[in-house]
Amino acid sequence: MRTTKENLVIAISMALFVLLLSLVLAVGGLGYILPPPQVRLIASWYLRVTFNPFERLFSAMAPEGVTSIVWDFRGLDTLFETTVFYLAIIGSIAIARGVIGGHKEVDEKKLGLSLIVKSVTRISLGMILAVAASIALHGHLTPGGGFQGGASAAVAPLILLVVFSRYFIEKHGITKNTMLILRSIGLFGIGMTAFIVVIIALASGAPAFVFQNQPKTIAPTGMPFEIGGALTGGTLWFFNVFEMVAVAAGFTIIFLLLAIPEEEYKKILRLGGGEHE
Amino acid sequence: MGFDYILVIIGEVLIAIGIFCDLVASIGMLRFPNFYVRLHAATLGTIGGAVVPLIGAALVAAGSDFLGTYRWFMAGGAVITAILVLMLAPAGSHALARAAHRSGAAKVFPKIADHLEEDRGGMK
Numbered sequence: 001m002r003t004t005k006e007n008l009v010i011a012i013s014m015a016l017f018v019l020l021l022s023l024v025l026a027v028g029g030l031g032y033i034l035p036p037p038q039v040r041l042i043a044s045w046y047l048r049v050t051f052n053p054f055e056r057l058f059s060a061m062a063p064e065g066v067t068s069i070v071w072d073f074r075g076l077d078t079l080f081e082t083t084v085f086y087l088a089i090i091g092s093i094a095i096a097r098g099v100i101g102g103h104k105e106v107d108e109k110k111l112g113l114s115l116i117v118k119s120v121t122r123i124s125l126g127m128i129l130a131v132a133a134s135i136a137l138h139g140h141l142t143p144g145g146g147f148q149g150g151a152s153a154a155v156a157p158l159i160l161l162v163v164f165s166r167y168f169i170e171k172h173g174i175t176k177n178t179m180l181i182l183r184s185i186g187l188f189g190i191g192m193t194a195f196i197v198v199i200i201a202l203a204s205g206a207p208a209f210v211f212q213n214q215p216k217t218i219a220p221t222g223m224p225f226e227i228g229g230a231l232t233g234g235t236l237w238f239f240n241v242f243e244m245v246a247v248a249a250g251f252t253i254i255f256l257l258l259a260i261p262e263e264e265y266k267k268i269l270r271l272g273g274g275e276h277e
Numbered sequence: 278m279g280f281d282y283i284l285v286i287i288g289e290v291l292i293a294i295g296i297f298c299d300l301v302a303s304i305g306m307l308r309f310p311n312f313y314v315r316l317h318a319a320t321l322g323t324i325g326g327a328v329v330p331l332i333g334a335a336l337v338a339a340g341s342d343f344l345g346t347y348r349w350f351m352a353g354g355a356v357i358t359a360i361l362v363l364m365l366a367p368a369g370s371h372a373l374a375r376a377a378h379r380s381g382a383a384k385v386f387p388k389i390a391d392h393l394e395e396d397r398g399g400m401k
Contacts, residue, residue: 127361
């Protein structure tokens with residue numbers, strides 16, 4: 001329990017903090033124009049070239065600036081971020097190796113929450129997936145993208161896990177191994193999309209960059225930015241789709257591993273740990 | 278013009294009902310004696326205080342001619358949100374109440390009758 005004196009000290013220090021911070025802002029500690037104009041130069045450059053048919057050599061040809069920056073202007077950076085995320089998932093799978101999680105033969109009707117919650121979940125499941133798909137598939141046109149769409153799609157298996165229990169969804173195909181396969185398909189797609197322009201250019205003998213999207217000065221090959229008048233953003237659409245699959249499957253693996261009871265882990269520990277599946 | 282005006286008035290009335298429900302719900306949350314009655318107050322806040330004013334906002338948006346075509350986007354978004362809340366909030370509070378009763382985490386203390394407890398076989 002906190003005493004009154006401690007509460008008083010906390011309150012006064014919080015008030016002092018806010019006052020000092022406002023003083024710093026008021027006397028111009030961070031400059032008088034926020035954000036500073038130096039940042040605005042680079043921002044205006046991105047705004048100019050994100051979708052600009054008159055400057056094809058600099059443009060990403062997708063109207064959504066964030067996705068253009070994430071998957072085109074700094075594409076390799078995003079690739080390595082993605083790699084970090086999947087290394088983390090691989091690490092957690094490695095920690096849980098040998099833990100099967102017990103395929104109990106149980107009565108499905110008695111598992112999970114009540115019938116009311118189950119029905120509502122069944123109705124809302126399709127809507128969750130539809131929203132996730134729209135976030136990811138329109139990622140090059142409207143705010144959103146592959147990671148956001150995948151994270152939204154992972155809500156669906158999470159809700160299934162809570163409402164129907166892990167035994168139920170593992171019986172119906174959402175297991176660690178199928179998710180691992182899906183995740184690998186997503187990662188393979190991301191890798192292939194990074195090289196697709198190179199592969200096209202190799203066929204015609206022209207030079208090309210890895211992670212290239214639109215034509216550049218010395219590498220004239222590029223992805224088409226529209227198909228039949230619909231904007232695709234070249235490689236951006238493919239990156240978003242594959243990233244969604246990979247992220248959704250990766251998060252599902254984590255949720256499945258977290259849902260394994262502590263007892264199962266303890267069983268493995270008691271055995272000495274060395275056994276593999 | 279006249280029809281739009283009627284829509285806006287009905288929408289504002291619904292929003293006013295929502296404000297009243299929210300006020301009653303917040304008083305109930307503070308004053309009610311145990312978990313289950315407080316949950317009842319909370320559901321009053323979600324249905325009466327969120328779904329009803331959302332439909333009211335949809336009607337106001339539909340009646341606001343100066344917004345142009347975009348008023349239909351706003352109205353549609355509000356109606357869909359209202360339907361989702363109407364469907365999901367009761368399921369959530371039902372799951373909460375059921376779990377609390379089954380686990381015995383929340384005592385039914387000032388009680389007149391607890392038929393569910395009798396059905397499950399008496400006192401815990």
